[in-house]
Structure formats: structure tokens, C-alpha cells
Amino acid sequence: MPDLTVTLVQTELEWEDAAANLRRFDRLIGGLETATDLIVLPEMFATGFSMNAVALAQDMSGTAVGWLRETARRTGAVVVGSLIIADAGRYYNRLCWARPDGTLETYDKKHLFGYAGEDRIYTAGSAALLVELKGWQVRPLVCYDLRFPVWVRNGHPADYDLALFIANWPQKRAVHWKALLQARAIENQCFVIGVNRIGCDGNGLYHSGDSSIIDPAGMVLFQNAHAPCVFTQTLARDRIDTCRGEFPVLRDADQFALR
DSSP: OOOEEEEEEEOOOOTTOHHHHHHHHHHHHHTOOSOOSEEEOOTTTTTOSOSOHHHHOBOTTSHHHHHHHHHHHHHTSEEEEEEEEEETTEEEEEEEEEOTTSOEEEEEOSSOOGGGTHHHHSOOOOOOOOEEETTEEEEEEEGGGGGOHHHHOOOSSOSOSEEEEEEOOOGGGHHHHHHHHHHHHHHHTSEEEEEEOEEEOTTSOEEEEEEEEEOTTSOEEEEEESSOEEEEEEEOHHHHHHHHHHSOGGGGSOOOOOO
16 A cells, blocks of 8 residues: 655634635645655635534535635545534534545544533534545544544444645644544554644634644654644555554444444
């Protein structure tokens, strides 16, 4: 199975200004000098983490989803991020996985952040998403999902090779973000990518980023705080095989299913 090249985009977000944010990401992604398989954007990348869904929501034919599809086509890479989506009279924090061929997969954030009132505005998802990219199985997730290991739990044989978390995670809990990313990698023997925004949002909350790449043994391969960055790295498939082969912990895991 081939290696996988991933690009993390960590940046500030203009509060509730989709047009400005899409222009920003056009500039950042347009500066890529190497080919990549996967481009990862933060949670609610078009607006910031806003509860103003009535004013900001788009449907699945809206400009932001169209931008994802066009960016994937233009770069030849999968592009992933979440958006405020209106669907059948409800609002969702919906992750979109846009492929270069125009097809799209979606995941509605399951664990809504009640502390900020997200659960009063948005509808929680109930179905996990598993997608394939160059033979890799990828599990995309959103922000607060990181705190719930049962929802993220890998199987035996392993269900996925890469867990992907996109976030608007405030700096005041950055120590949790970094520790939990490592924990999810170690317990699931997979690569973990976390992409977070930087800067202050419209509520005055500061985000330090700390976007990260963690290997299946919990080693931090990349981590960046406070500064904007567009970082590309190739993940070695044989690193997964080595970790699982040398220490086959997943075979001893408890068997259970969520109800």
C-alpha cells in the first residue's frame, strides 16, 4: 500500500464572513508547491465556530460546498473541512470530504459542545464515516468527538489507519487537545491528524492551533502553535504495520457496539 501525503492548513478565520475565508484559503492552498493527496481545513472553516446558524447556514448546493468540490478538482487532492449546513429544516455541523472527481461524503458531528450551546442549535449526527484514500482507511471526526474514545475506537482487525480531527479548540484547553490526540493515536494504533484554527473568534476566545501529526506509537511528528502554516508531510504506511506487528494490542481489545 502506498504512503499518503497530507497537507494541514492552520490559519485565522474571519468571523462569520464566508467570502473572506474562502478567499483566504484560495491564497493559502494556491501557494502549495508540492503535490498532496489530502488537504485538511479546520472546523467551520468558512465562518468560525458560530451559533448564528439561521444567518450563516448554506445548503449542500451552496457556495462553500461548491468551493470544496472545485478546490479538490483543481488541486487533484481530497479536501476536507466542516460547514454550517441547513438540511430538511435542521442545522448541522457537517464535515464534507470532497474528492477531485466531484463526489462528496459527509459526516454530521456526533458530539455537540453543550458547554457553548451547540446542542441547542445543531442536530447531532449518529453515523460514523469511513472513507478510503489510496488504500488507506480514514475516519474523519470533528473537534469535541476527540474527548469520546468509545466513538473513536478502532477494531480488530483495524477499521482504519488514520483518524482525522478538525477543530476550533480554544487555547485555554490546549493541553487537553494535545494529550488526547496522542492518546487516540496510541490506543488505536493509527496515525492521527488534528487541524485547529488560530487567533480570536467573535466571542473573544483565543485559539493557539497546535495542529498536529501523531504516529501510531504516539510520537509527535509535527506540531505548530500560534502561527499560520500550510504544512505537508508524507505518512509512511509501513509505520502502521510495524507498530501493530511489534505490539498487537488491538487483538486484546474489548468487543462492544454502541447502541
